[in-house]
Structures are given as structure tokens and as C-alpha cells.
Amino acid sequence: MAGTQKVDMDGKPRAVIMNVAMHLFGKQGFNGTSMRVIANAVGLLPGSLYAHIESKEALLLEIVADGIERFLAAVEPHVASSGNPLDRLRKMIIAHVEVVADNPERSQVVFHQWRFLSPEYLPEAIERRRRYEACFVEVIEEGVKTGLIRSDLNHRIAVLSILGAMNWTPEWFSPDGRLSAAEVGDLMANTLLGGILS
Template identity: 30%
Template sequence: MTEPAETTAKSRRRRWPQGYDPQGTRRALVDSSLHLFEQEGFDRTTLQQIVDGANLTKGAFYHHFQSKEDVLWQIQNEYLDTQIKAARAIVEQHSDIADQLRALIRLSLSGVASYRAHVAIFYQERRHLTGEHLRAVTEKRDELEALICGIVQHGIDAGKFRSNVTSRIVAFGIIGMCASTFQWFNPDGTMSVDDVTDQFCTLVLDGLVV
């Protein structure tokens, strides 16, 4: 005998043995969205799919998020906030310009390995952000770009990098090269993050260092 849809839906709801866990609920919704946005795309993912994937209800979703776009914004923030914090630390910890650039390239590649779904969604689905969400994410993206651009310009001004290059173009080249790895890099494959970092740094620094 087939169970009524209402009974089936109730049986899927997540239960918290130790009581309601708001952070766990929010995390489950974000993780479900991460998987679906990467596999299906933002447009084709429904709210019902998100809550089903998290074993939750639409009521739980709207308790934490206003819309699918709100979750997308949260996903973008998770990735960008982590990268910005680590990038600032790199600039503070390394005094040598080449070492700063090398560490930032490794950070970008490590980000792809650790946050592959975040990176894929950032580049493929960011266009769905609007208004304040778009403005906030754009500001954070610009901050990361400015950090790399500033390091390259500092190297040019100090006479350590070639003077016949434009820092902004070099920065965009580095960002694009690193970002594209989400399409092909496999952290469990034959090459490690360090292996790819070494080859990328050879390409970039051999072309920059005087």
C-alpha cells in the first residue's frame, strides 16, 4: 500500500536527537544547495530539491534564507571570505614579493581543491546574483584582484619584475589560470596542489622576474 504524500514528506524531515540545531540546519541546506547548483545549475534547481536533499522542510529553509539567491550569496561568501583572510595573511607574513605571489598562487589552487563546488558555482552561477548581493560579492572579488595586482605593481616599481607588463593584465592572467583548474584538476589524481603550483609559478615568475 502506498503511503500518503504527507506521511512520506514527514518521514523525510531531519530529526535532531539532541534538540534543534540551527547551525546544523543551515549547513545542511547550504550543502544540499552546493551539490545541486553545481550538478544541475542554479536555474534548474528547485527549492523542493534543496529541502529534500537536506531532509528538511520549506519552513526550515525560510527560517534561515529568504530565497535561492540568498543561499547562492552565502555560498559565494564562504569561498571569498576564506580566500581574502588567507590572502591578507600571506601579504603580512612574506616580505619578498616573489614569495607573496607564489603563496597566493598556491592559495588559489588550494582553494580549488578544497572548495571545488564553491569555485565552480562562483564562476558559473554568479550572474544570478542581483542588487546588494551582487554588489557585496563584487567588492570581495575586487579586493582579491587588487591584492594580486598590488603585489605585481610593487614588484614592477621595485625593479624586480619586468617593466613592460601591466599589473592588472598580469593579475587577471594569474586569476584566470588558477580559476580554470576547477574544470580539470583532480586532488586525488597523479599531480598534487604543490606540483601544479610549482609549474604555474614557473610560468608566471619566469615571465616576470628581471
């Protein structure tokens, strides 16, 4: 009786479908997830999905767009806020990890499955990703100008290292673990900002 369990359809069924698709896309990938397994997980027949959604790609598009928006919404407020750049950067890292931890599967879709958007929607997704990176570049450069951050290192490499470390978190973070998302984010900030040297 595996995989035959229904999902409570309280609330708009479109949201239920989106949610199920999000988890499956995150775990099996977009191309590794058929409409039939989505339907089965929701508790519907394949064709019935199309009463609520337009297409498989529309699902992906909405998940990706909404997902990126959540990261931006969590991080952008700290970019231009008051306080010194270092504290702000720490807050951004924590915020990022919190968004990841809130839903690792969604994060995986945002980080990896956006490639499978059709050329029509790709540029917008890429632009939003660029905007996200720009947030970190901006704060780091401000930190360099104010003398809080080393000026002898390659900023681009530093930003990409930080982003990489953060984007890897859905790969290992467990909501059942000992550390909360905020704690993990704080510890990551310790490593990334202060380094590991004693």
C-alpha cells in the same frame, strides 16, 4: 532509486542544506537547481527547507559571501608580509589553488553564480572580487618597483592572465588526481612566473 539517498543530518541542518546547495549550484548552476532537488538531496520535503533558510537567494548570498571570504583569508596575509614579492606571489597562487581544491563546486559558485544575486547584493560581491584582484595587482607592482618583475609588460594583462589561469582550475582539478593542490599551485606558479621559455 537514484537521488533518494539521505544525508546524515548530524550538525546544524542549515549547514547541511548550505553544503548540498553549494555542490548543486556549482555543478548545475543557480538557475538550474530547484529547491525540490535540494530538498530531495538533503532528505526533506521542499517546504521543510524554509524552517532553516529564508529563501533560495539567501542560500546563494551566503555561499558567495563566505566563499569570497575564504579566498581573501587565504591570500591577503601574503600581500603585506615580509619576503620578496615573487615568493609572496607564489604563495598566493598556491593558497588560491588550495582553496579551489578544498571545494571546486564552491569555487564555481564564487566565480560564476554571483551574477544571479539581486541588485541589492550585487555591488558588495563585486567589490569583494575587486579587492581580491587588488591583492595581486599590489604584489606585482611592488615586484616591478623592486626590479624582480619585468617592467616591459602590461601589469593589468599579467594580473588578469594569472587570475584567469587560477580561476579555471575548478574546471579540471581532481582531488583524486596524482598531484595535491599545493603541488598544482607550485607548478602553476612555475609556469606563470617563469614562463615556458627555456
